[in-house]
Amino acid sequence: MTPYDAARKTAEELRLEKRLKESEEQLRHIQKVHALGRLAGGIAHDLNNILSVIIGSAEFLLKTTPPGDPGRADLEEILKAGGSAAELTRQLMTFSRKQAVRPKPLELDSVIPGVLGMARRIIPKTIAFKTALKSAPARVLADRGQVEQVLINLLVNARDAMPDGGTIQVETSRTGSGAGRRVLLAVSDTGHGMNRRIMGRLFEPFFTTKDPGEGSGLGLSTIHGIVRQSGGDIHVDSEPGIGSTFRIRFPETADGDGTAVRE
Numbered sequence: 001m002t003p004y005d006a007a008r009k010t011a012e013e014l015r016l017e018k019r020l021k022e023s024e025e026q027l028r029h030i031q032k033v034h035a036l037g038r039l040a041g042g043i044a045h046d047l048n049n050i051l052s053v054i055i056g057s058a059e060f061l062l063k064t065t066p067p068g069d070p071g072r073a074d075l076e077e078i079l080k081a082g083g084s085a086a087e088l089t090r091q092l093m094t095f096s097r098k099q100a101v102r103p104k105p106l107e108l109d110s111v112i113p114g115v116l117g118m119a120r121r122i123i124p125k126t127i128a129f130k131t132a133l134k135s136a137p138a139r140v141l142a143d144r145g146q147v148e149q150v151l152i153n154l155l156v157n158a159r160d161a162m163p164d165g166g167t168i169q170v171e172t173s174r175t176g177s178g179a180g181r182r183v184l185l186a187v188s189d190t191g192h193g194m195n196r197r198i199m200g201r202l203f204e205p206f207f208t209t210k211d212p213g214e215g216s217g218l219g220l221s222t223i224h225g226i227v228r229q230s231g232g233d234i235h236v237d238s239e240p241g242i243g244s245t246f247r248i249r250f251p252e253t254a255d256g257d258g259t260a261v262r263e
Contacts, residue, residue, distance in 0.1 A: 107139050108140060111151075112131070119151075123155060126166075127167065130168070131170050151170075158188075161193075161244065171184075194240065
């Protein structure tokens with residue numbers, strides 16, 4: 001063996017060792033996420049049962065409390081906090097894939113306007129909405145509540161990226177052909193953007209760049225879980241100081257029975 005062959009073999013061994021380490025790290029990450037999912041699902045299930053009792057009791061008391069009673073404000077706060085906690089448990093259950101879903105053929109272009117109307121209440125007027133909805137009459141097979149949750153989470157994420165205001169653009173379109181036809185949903189913002197390090201961890205459960213107490217770190221991982229559960233995929237483009245675009249592709253379905261589009 002010549003010195004050149006020996007050096008080449010050493011280089012190949014180093015590359016193989018590097019790939020092996022990367023594979024081991026990926027496996028550990030998958031095992032960690034799987035364990036977190038099981039833990040989150042168990043906690044969310046128990047917590048959801050407790051919250052059902054709290055919310056049900058508060059609703060009953062509110063119905064029996066006359067208008068003007070000083071206790072009504074406290075009961076309304078209990079219901080508001082209970083609703084927020086219930087939403088968090090739904091995110092945990094979606095993340096662990098324990099939430100019951102009811103997929104039906106949906107036209108995204110008809111769902112989005114209603115969600116934007118709801119989101120307007122939590123997004124300041126310093127942020128403008130722009131839409132370009134061009135996917136109709138295409139349909140996707142998905143749970144309407146989950147699609148609404150995906151869009152709300154993306155809008156909130158965009159809002160948080162633009163504390164000084166900006167623009168959120170929501171677009172839909174059709175891509176591909178035949179059995180590969182997809183419906184594209186894109187949400188863009190003009191916020192602070194993200195670097196590659198953050199983008200590499202974006203969909204990790206409990207990962208957040210927000211201050212403690214300001215975010216659960218489950219929003220984007222929940223989106224990822226919902227999209228994958230619906231047979232779709234999600235990709236992100238972002239530049240620091242320019243903004244971010246989240247692109248989600250759902251398989252297009254037939255109008256009637258929800259089966260996939262065929263050639």
